[in-house]
Amino acid sequence: MTDITQTPNAPVPSDKPKGGSLFEKDPRTKRRNAAEGRFKMYGIAAIGVGLLMLVVLVTNIVTAGMGAFQQTFLELDVTLLESKLDKKGNRNIDDIKKVSTFGYAPLVSAALESEVEKLGIQTDLKPKKMAGILSKAAMAKLRNYVVANPDEIGKTVSFRFLANSRVDGYIKGRVTRASIANDKSISSEQLDFVDQLIDAGVLYKAFDPDFIFGADASDQRPEAAGIGVSMLGSLFMMLVVLALALPIGVAASIYLEEFAPQNRLTDIIEVNISNLAAVPSIVFGILGLAVFINYMHLPTSAPLVGGLVLTLMTLPTIIISTRASLKAVPPSIRDAALGVGASKMQAVFHHVLPLAAPGILTGTIIGLAQALGETAPLLLIGMVGFIASNPPDGIVEGFLSPNSAMPAQIYEWSKRADPAFYERAWGGIIILLLFLVTMNTIAVILRRRFERRW
Amino acid sequence: MSFVKLSASVLAIAAVSATTAAARDQVQIAGSSTVLPYASIVAEAFGENFDFPTPVVESGGSSAGLKRFCEGVGENTIDVANASRQIRENEIKVCADAGVTDIIEVQIGYDGIVFASDINGNSFEFTPDDWYKALSAQIVVDGALADNPFKTWDQVNPNFPAQPIAAFIPGTKHGTREVFEDKVILAGCEHTGDFDAYLAAAEGDSDKAKKKAAEKACIALRTDGVSVDIDGDYTEALARIDSNKDGIGVFGLAFYENNTDKLQVATMSDVVPSTESISSGEYPVSRPLFFYVKKAHIGVIPGLKEYAEFFVADEIAGPDGPLAEYGLVSDPELVKVQDAVANEATLGGGS
Numbered sequence: 068m069t070d071i072t073q074t075p076n077a078p079v080p081s082d083k084p085k086g087g088s089l090f091e092k093d094p095r096t097k098r099r100n101a102a103e104g105r106f107k108m109y110g111i112a113a114i115g116v117g118l119l120m121l122v123v124l125v126t127n128i129v130t131a132g133m134g135a136f137q138q139t140f141l142e143l144d145v146t147l148l149e150s151k152l153d154k155k156g157n158r159n160i161d162d163i164k165k166v167s168t169f170g171y172a173p174l175v176s177a178a179l180e181s182e183v184e185k186l187g188i189q190t191d192l193k194p195k196k197m198a199g200i201l202s203k204a205a206m207a208k209l210r211n212y213v214v215a216n217p218d219e220i221g222k223t224v225s226f227r228f229l230a231n232s233r234v235d236g237y238i239k240g241r242v243t244r245a246s247i248a249n250d251k252s253i254s255s256e257q258l259d260f261v262d263q264l265i266d267a268g269v270l271y272k273a274f275d276p277d278f279i280f281g282a283d284a285s286d287q288r289p290e291a292a293g294i295g296v297s298m299l300g301s302l303f304m305m306l307v308v309l310a311l312a313l314p315i316g317v318a319a320s321i322y323l324e325e326f327a328p329q330n331r332l333t334d335i336i337e338v339n340i341s342n343l344a345a346v347p348s349i350v351f352g353i354l355g356l357a358v359f360i361n362y363m364h365l366p367t368s369a370p371l372v373g374g375l376v377l378t379l380m381t382l383p384t385i386i387i388s389t390r391a392s393l394k395a396v397p398p399s400i401r402d403a404a405l406g407v408g409a410s411k412m413q414a415v416f417h418h419v420l421p422l423a424a425p426g427i428l429t430g431t432i433i434g435l436a437q438a439l440g441e442t443a444p445l446l447l448i449g450m451v452g453f454i455a456s457n458p459p460d461g462i463v464e465g466f467l468s469p470n471s472a473m474p475a476q477i478y479e480w481s482k483r484a485d486p487a488f489y490e491r492a493w494g495g496i497i498i499l500l501l502f503l504v505t506m507n508t509i510a511v512i513l514r515r516r517f518e519r520r521w
Numbered sequence: 522m523s524f525v526k527l528s529a530s531v532l533a534i535a536a537v538s539a540t541t542a543a544a545r546d547q548v549q550i551a552g553s554s555t556v557l558p559y560a561s562i563v564a565e566a567f568g569e570n571f572d573f574p575t576p577v578v579e580s581g582g583s584s585a586g587l588k589r590f591c592e593g594v595g596e597n598t599i600d601v602a603n604a605s606r607q608i609r610e611n612e613i614k615v616c617a618d619a620g621v622t623d624i625i626e627v628q629i630g631y632d633g634i635v636f637a638s639d640i641n642g643n644s645f646e647f648t649p650d651d652w653y654k655a656l657s658a659q660i661v662v663d664g665a666l667a668d669n670p671f672k673t674w675d676q677v678n679p680n681f682p683a684q685p686i687a688a689f690i691p692g693t694k695h696g697t698r699e700v701f702e703d704k705v706i707l708a709g710c711e712h713t714g715d716f717d718a719y720l721a722a723a724e725g726d727s728d729k730a731k732k733k734a735a736e737k738a739c740i741a742l743r744t745d746g747v748s749v750d751i752d753g754d755y756t757e758a759l760a761r762i763d764s765n766k767d768g769i770g771v772f773g774l775a776f777y778e779n780n781t782d783k784l785q786v787a788t789m790s791d792v793v794p795s796t797e798s799i800s801s802g803e804y805p806v807s808r809p810l811f812f813y814v815k816k817a818h819i820g821v822i823p824g825l826k827e828y829a830e831f832f833v834a835d836e837i838a839g840p841d842g843p844l845a846e847y848g849l850v851s852d853p854e855l856v857k858v859q860d861a862v863a864n865e866a867t868l869g870g871g872s
Contacts, residue, residue: 164572167570167836168566168569169836207569242782246782248781252779285561285562285564286558286561286562287558287562287843288565366545366597367579368549368579451579451580452561452577452578453560453561454577454578456565456577457574468547468574483558484755484756485779486782
């Protein structure tokens with residue numbers, strides 16, 4: 068009633084309600100809707116840019132790095148001449164070992180020369196130049212074989228040798244005749260020879276398992292360098308991190324979350340744990356150098372020290388995620404346990420911890436993945452250089468003998484002069500990313516399957 | 522459960538730490554990143570040909586390597602320091618204070634320092650004078666010392682193209698920087714006659730102090746962004762040239778020879794740098810490379826002496842060896858070096 072009297076000149080409500088129809092938008096609503104639409108567009112654009120970057124990054128990594136998984140090989144029958152390898156002829160292993168890898172070079176040249184004759188290839192190259200297309204690792208492979216099988220001396224054995232990095236680059240299209248104009252390590256005649264060998268089918272590109280499982284190689288033979296040994300180094304470091312960071316981190320968070328009194332001291336500790344998570348990793352490296360190496364005299368470059376440093380780095384991550392998952396367990400569970408007469412410790416270990424376990428595991432795996440990709444602290448404790456050259460002999464050796472880690476090895480490769488190492492650095496990145504993606508996937512799966520929502 | 526795990530792992534770590542007392546069985550080397558490729562080639566061949574494990578070679582720079590070398594004697598210290606310059610008097614003193622008294626100096630050969638620019642850019646024929654004039658902080662203009670006014674190369678030398686000066690030179694922590702200053706900038710400073718102007722302006726109590734101050738002023742480089750210090754490796758300088766095609770970088774000969782598809786080398790005083798022209802002494806910018814061995818570790822660390830002998834053996838460091846192939850200019854007096862290593866001759870004449 069009052070409505071009608073107060074608005075005598077108002078339009079008929081059923082015709083046009085105050086504030087406009089829901090079907091007809093007034094300018095203000097239009098503006099708000101437009102703002103919402105724009106915001107959605109911004110969001111989509113941001114995601115689009117992110118995805119585009121990811122695609123660019125992944126394509127870049129894959130195109131630059133896939134080459135490292137394939138190497139150029141040359142099939143060759145080598146006659147293991149007794150006159151060169153075992154002059155006394157008594158197959159004494161000490162005498163055979165006296166012939167150095169340099170002593171094997173003539174055998175390889177001779178083998179290549181006879182192969183050329185057999186295949187009917189016409190070339191003006193001298194045998195030594197012909198052997199120049201092979202990797203220096205070929206002599207080492209030959210010597211290792213002979214030392215391991217001294218009975219084969221005098222026989223002709225078939226080998227698959229690596230071609231040198233320039234030839235490999237030529238096959239992969241990185242090296243061209245124009246780009247080697249000033250190059251002293253390879254000539255255009257040698258590339259002609261390579262073409263002839265390809266036609267004859269003895270020189271070909273194939274998958275190279277040694278890149279994944281092999282050891283690092285010196286600057287002169289990038290084609291032989293592999294990431295396997297530094298992978299082991301990373302593995303041993305992760306074992307140390309897991310064995311130390313998980314129990315210490317979980318114990319610390321259980322105490323802080325369930326037992327510690329709420330006072331100023333625990334507040335300070337909590338704030339500092341969060342601060343610690345934000346400390347740049349290089350700081351932990353300096354700390355590791357000062358404490359573990361200079362003060363405690365642990366061996367330099369050892370995965371044990373690397374693991375200890377990374378433990379310090381991972382602890383805050385694990386503590387924070389563990390506390391979060393402990394907090395997520397509803398208090399009613401604790402109250403129920405305490406109510407039926409469990410001690411506080413029984414309540415925590417029998418009821419709260421199992422329920423929080425998936426979250427703790429997820430946090431731990433993410434912390435490990437972070438530690439796996441960390442390079443900066445490793446630079447300071449001597450894990451960069453020509454380190455990962457020997458696979459460790461055993462478990463203890465694995466922890467203590469000098470080794471590198473995957474990210475440190477990638478960094479080292481990217482610094483070296485020969486462009487072929489650059490390709491291997493990208494290849495190493497692919498392997499490292501595969502590890503990280505796998506670990507994160509496991510974390511996601513664990514969370515999906517076991518995490519309970521209340 | 523966690524406490525059981527915790528104590529178990531603490532015990533495990535304690536046990537592992539205890540075993541560190543066991544003997545180290547591989548040679549540990551650290552130092553110059555210029556020597557690193559050569560040392561790693563030798564280490565690899567050493568591991569292949571001997572029954573000793575492959576030595577471990579870390580980089581970090583000559584000074585850092587010598588500092589670690591001088592930390593003391595014992596298994597926790599390195600056995601060999603690689604250096605792209607000779608050990609200094611004060612470093613020998615630091616060593617002696619820490620108990621490292623018997624040091625064997627081994628000169629492995631020479632390394633050339635080359636000036637290279639983008640392969641598709643202008644080519645240059647430099648003299649030390651050009652570099653001094655282009656990079657020194659102050660030069661003589663109209664008879665008086667003034668801030669370096671040059672912006673393009675044709676202002677430095679009318680024969681050069683009008684290309685902006687952009688130099689990527691090694692940072693001060695590199696041994697290469699010292700050689701660049703000594704053999705290029707200072708040489709140019711003296712040759713152009715500007716040195717006398719510096720000497721006249723220098724302050725000091727004695728003639729010697731004045732000369733030192735003048736030399737220091739000569740090699741002070743301009744800080745207006747024309748010359749950029751590269752503290753990383755040669756790969757960083759290469760990347761800079763890739764993005765700034767006018768850039769000219771200072772590289773090691775071996776690095777250039779591995780990247781001839783991206784770089785063209787400039788001549789210095791009309792000599793093209795190569796292992797031949799460096800070993801004959803024609804090419805002026807080169808420096809000797811060294812490694813230093815702790816005598817106290819010989820016989821304690823297995824394979825140390827064998828490694829040192831293997832490094833300077835003819836088949837490795839000789840003119841046809843793998844090191845020369847990689848870019849090292851082999852020492853013409855290698856036989857003397859081999860004798861010195863065999864006799865374990867230490868610095869200061871003791872043996």
